[in-house]
Amino acid sequence: MNRTDRLYALVEELRAISPRPRSARELAARFEVSVRTVERDISALQQSGVPIYAEPGRRGGYVLDKRMSLPPLNFTPAEAVAVAVALGRAADNPLASHARSALRKLLAAMPPPEDARARDLAARVHMVVEPEPYPRVSRVIEQALLHRRVLRIEYEDRKGQVTSREVEPAVFVGGRGGHWYLVGMCRLRQDARIFRLDRIGRAEETEEIAPEHPAERFATRIPEAVMGNPDLG
Known part of the structure; x- marks a missing residue:
């Protein structure tokens, strides 16, 4: 850090x-x-x-x-644990670090008796399904989306061919099988493309400001990612 x-x-x-x-x-x-x-x-x-x-x-x-500071939160212990479980599932998505910060704030803002009961209940709730690991390049892509910067990536398609791309990022999409996708305008293809994050070998945030791309512009592409299309780049 x-x-x-x-x-x-x-x-x-x-x-x-x-x-x-x-x-x-x-x-x-x-x-x-x-x-x-x-x-x-x-x-x-x-x-x-x-x-x-x-x-x-x-x-x-x-x-x-x-x-x-945060005002006291009047969550019941069960409500707090439900939120904690939902935030815990964010370990494999672009907002994982923000989810952990939100969870700390939630527990810290609860009155002491309810806080203790919530922690006791949480200790008895376990996630059985192990989430898919979130790719290392995710942090770079997250920052590029936040700053609206052009990304320079190396992408490997399903045939193993690696190409260098400049991408104007638009949205993240969580798809079938626990995979995450970057949807954006690919300058190499001169069209909207979807990139599976675990196939991005390297990502670099450039200094160039990307044109603004409303998510609605890519609405027809998003269902393809959700259904797990194997090669959209």
């Missing part, structure tokens, strides 16, 4: 548990850095205007102003 990502994650961690404090030692262990690094990061956030203050005492630590 680079420093920019860590600074953002620190704020989210403190936001999730506010108004409770988190010590520098706990934060250091959470992000696998030194206590000194955490102290420098907190100082940088404070200087940039983030309302973090130090709470003294044996159980003290760093606290984010409660006005930036």
Whole structure:
């Protein structure tokens, strides 16, 4: 995790548990850095205007102003576990890291009695089906979609032929068999194409801004991915 990502994650961690404090030692262990690094990061956030203050005492630590924290959530334990299971299934999709962050916030924002009961119930709920692993290139593609940048990829079709493509990304599609697909405009083919993510050997986000492609424009292609067409690139 680079420093920019860590600074953002620190704020989210403190936001999730506010108004409770988190010590520098706990934060250091959470992000696998030194206590000194955490102290420098907190100082940088404070200087940039983030309302973090130090709470003294044996159980003290760093606290984010409660006005930036989540209000108490009145979920029942069963409702919280249902949401947790749904978020847990996101381990194999483009929003996996955001789902984990949302789950931490949900549990942290529940009142203590319901929180404890939800955790107890969650310990008795197990996912039997192992999700398909999400391809390594997914993070690059996710960022390209977010920033609306042209992607440069290497794609292997079902015959084993590898081609280099420039793609204007549009949407992610979850298809049959646990596979995920990137739908976008392929400049090599000069047409809309669907790329199965586990066949993308390399992905690079370029600096070029991609034209905006509304998802509706690719509506006729999406059912093909959902049905698991074996070669759409």
